[in-house]
Amino acid sequence: MTTTYHLALDCGAESGRVMLGTLSRSADNSDGKLALEELHRFPTGAIRIAGSMRWDVLRIADELRQGVKLAVKRSLPISSLSCDTWGVDYVLTRAGEPVLSLPRHYRDPRNIPAYDKVRKQLGEDAIFTETGIQFMAINTLYQLVAAKDADPGLLAAAERMIPMGDWFNYVFSGRAVGDASMASTTQLYNPRTRAWSWTLIEQLGLPKHLFPELVPCGTVLGPVTTEFATDTGLKAETKVIATCSHDTGAAVAGVPAEAGNDWAYLSSGTWSLLGVEHHEPVITPASRKYNFTNEVGVGHTIRLLKNISGLWVVQECRRAWEAAGITYDYTELTRLAEVSAPLKSLINPNDPRFVTADAMPEKIAAYCRETNQPVPQTPGEFVRCALESLALSYRRTLGELEATTGRRLTKLHIVGGGTKNLLLNQLAADATGRMVLAGPIEATAAGNILIQAMALGHLADLAAIRRVVRSSFPIITYQPRDDAAVSQQWAAAYNRFKDLP
Incomplete structure (x- = not known):
């Protein structure tokens, strides 16, 4: 040993x-x-x-x-x-x-x-x-x-x-x-x-x-x-x-994916970074149209991805409520969201107003009024709105990735701290209609350390890094719910979401 x-x-x-x-x-x-x-x-x-x-x-x-x-x-x-x-x-x-x-x-x-x-x-x-x-x-x-x-x-x-x-x-x-x-x-x-x-x-x-x-x-x-x-x-x-x-580069190195082109990754945290791994830059009219980014990874691989506002919206809501004297932990906020009515109000997480700090609940309320949607009234409704909107943005981005690369993406690996939000993991599976594989939570640290090991000659390459991750950490699978009514709800919500400014 x-x-x-x-x-x-x-x-x-x-x-x-x-x-x-x-x-x-x-x-x-x-x-x-x-x-x-x-x-x-x-x-x-x-x-x-x-x-x-x-x-x-x-x-x-x-x-x-x-x-x-x-x-x-x-x-x-x-x-x-x-x-x-x-x-x-x-x-x-x-x-x-x-x-x-x-x-x-x-x-x-x-x-x-x-x-x-x-x-x-x-x-x-x-x-x-x-x-x-x-x-x-x-x-x-x-x-x-x-x-x-x-x-x-x-x-x-x-x-x-x-x-x-x-x-x-x-x-x-x-x-x-x-x-x-x-x-x-x-x-x-x-x-x-x-x-x-x-x-x-x-x-x-x-x-x-x-x-x-x-x-x-x-x-x-x-x-x-x-x-x-x-x-x-x-x-x-x-x-x-x-x-x-x-x-994000370290986290993607820590994605426990097997060889093949049927998977995408989502590094979930303050930002949601959703993409695929390529071996050369994808600088094309399609990648420009969909505003994708070409970032560099291990072995000069390319992370073709999109930055989405992520759990930042929830973090800023929590900070605003805390400033007003109402304190919630993330577990409680997720529980409140889980019991709130689904798909009532949606936002575009990439709207510039949601990227800046401060007054996040007020920004969400204003956006809903401007788009003639019900305004969330409770912390649970605000968080549900944010999480469902994120899940729908994943659906849209996966479709854009398929259109840009010609790949059929059937699996979504979610890594990072956001995987602790079990509700978001299931919403992602339901919204995208794809299998979600969640974990490891510590993909960034794992990727960082295993790249060190590779640099020192202890591991051969990126494939070896991912084999170690698969053998070392639990991965939880989420399937889209097999319910026609639920699928129809998400399809209708996605049509609304696509029309948001």
Whole structure:
């Protein structure tokens, strides 16, 4: 029996964790099994200050450091670590200054004017042809233009723009790079040339020196810094690895799918990221029409996917009710939704109003009034509306994926924290008419750790990673309900949903 130990420093938009991964392999089970243990959890959420939304990356880095210290106390021979985070955000640095300014949150309101300006200036067709990326105001491209317009001195003072997950790996290794999975979220990366889009960068007048060296997913950056080793007690030879620094890339690596083209994945959490895996970019009139994105994964695979607002809508409703003095946990909100009447009110989760923070129940109510639908009255009705609308958006996106790729998608793998919402899993099966396979919850951490193992030579490839996931974690199957009346209800609801603005 051979056992190796690895740490996943996994940061999401609401919380971060340090996860210990134990990979055990024997002669008769060459790929092995993975066990995960959460050592440390902490909040990551945005800071609202002076009309802006920001990330306190120094506090997050310290929380990760504390989690690593807890791992070291186990006296285990930790081989490696890697950090993954949400996409599109970045940190500006220069020599002696690892953080020039607290980085802006992707939902910061100043992105909207830059989004409109750049699309008008360059044209959407030209941008999409160069990058193959879905148009969203949160993308790094628009953030950098907003920064250039609002504070050109800050960009001029910076030596590097390091994508968020890569920045934490930089802090721990001393090597500043952009891994391909994270770079591909920026809308400043060309997936055909596998390089920064110098064409767009020059057209936008962005300083070329800001953009770091690019490396493929699964690159060993080197040992931890002396400072980090001394502070945490890690051995000096512990490796820092750029796995998929973008958490969705790590999660898709952790999808327990078998070979074939009949499956799609859904990384379910604050965002719903629904797509298929391809071996080359899909930059076509169809992918442009449906606003798909081409993000990079392990082995330069392409994640052809769409970003959907996800459980963010429910999270923001809960936050609004909590601010009003009414506290619910997610289990209670789901129970209230389950006993509420089905398919009364629907929203388009990708309407721009639902992407920004604050006053979410009021936004849902206003949308329902504008579209002549019943206005939800109770927390259960609001949450049911959000979950059913998500499920219908999955149905639409799966149809668009089939139209774009020519594939027949019969299975939907749902991974991530959203799989804990059993109601949403069943709604997804009913709405799409497809088998749903839910799990693992910890797909991102599993993918992160198993890419580390692959980088160190313990696993052969992405197929081996997925074999380990299948043998290590329970997968729950949800079938569409075999009820003609239910199917008719969903069909009628989908027709209403398609007509929503």
